Amino acid sequence: MVALEFLEDTKKIILERDNMYIKIICQQFISFLLAATLLQACNQKIKGVAITDTAISGSINISVDETFEPIIKEQIKMYETSFPNTKINALYKTESECLKDFFNDSATRLVIVTRGLTDAEDKYMRAKVGFNPGWQEVATDAVAVVVNKKSVDSFFTLNDLRQTLQGKINKNKIIVFDGLKQTSTVRFIQDSVLKGMPIDTSIVKAVKNSDEVLDYIATHENAIGFVGINRIGNPEDYAQVEMLKRIKISLIQCDLCQYKPFILPTQQSILNRRYPLVRGLHYIVKENYKGLGNGFATFLQYERGQLIFKRAYLGPVMNFNVRNVNLNEKLPKD
Secondary structure, three states: OHHHHHHHHHHHHOOOOOHHHHHHHHHHHHHHHHHHHOOOOOOOOOOOOOOOOEOOEEEEEEEEEHHHHHHHHHHHHHHHHHOOOEEEEEEEEOHHHHHHHHHHOOOEEEEEEOOOOOHHHHHHHHHHHOOOOEEEEEEEEEEEEEEEOOOOOOEEOHHHHHHHHOOOOOOOOEEEEOOOOOOHHHHHHHHHHOOOOOOOHHHEEEOOOHHHHHHHHHHOOOEEEEEEHHHOOOOOOHHHHHHOOOEEEOEEEOOOOOOOOEEOOOHHHHHOOOOOOEEEEEEEEOOOOOOHHHHHHHHHHOHHHHHHHHHOOOEEOOOOOOOOOOOOOOOOOO
16 A cells, blocks of 8 residues: 555656657757867876767766665666667666775776765875766665565654664564665765664675565565665556565655655655655766766756656755746637
């Protein structure tokens, strides 16, 4: 029942798509990229890396937090369709592996993860490549708490989750993560829920990735899992809708809401941050020229990329609200 309510809530908040508007913004973006490629950048190169690409041609290797594989695949598909001379080779890994690639692999010029760089990391990269890398939040995501379809526990406060993760209550439960130390989801739970306190590893089941978290929850009644909402929250994705027949998305208490009701991680509750487990999605790029990394990062920030995030029921950072217009001129009568 909760799954059905979740689907209905998310369907209600999506705005009507305007085909003419999309055509206009596509033309604007293409014009932007064409103008960008005319800029001369021959005297600006990354140390030890030959420049062989532009924003609309060439190939690039990128590393992406595996939590966001479905949505980034859609972004890449649209970009390569728009610019057929480009090839974006994405590897989907844990967040820590993505950052390791960024810092140590000269061929990886763009990563997509759930945080930006620290001051120390920014300073290190400036010394390494000779300039400051660029990074920006491009969408907001949420960590969903999922349980088996037969579970009677599908309402949690943050304190409930904290004490469960520490092994103080619900000791018969198994906590399922997409890894134990290296993933963005584990880091987020440690920072935002546990506030640095340790997880009771005796009750934790670590699996390889988000898909395995969902599969484990679907077959174990006493399990509680944590996954990114883009893995389970899109009512237009057939596989996600089918998975919601096997699991439930738990409701979490909203401390910002009047009377503290329990809410689901819908697009609206992510955008207004009333759902308490919201996190950002960032790109980090190390190019000081108008290359394919900067081109794709720009695409994610502006209209077409933002519309793709919106359609996937994440929170876009661009405001797509439609203004009401009053027409004072009277229409002629027949």
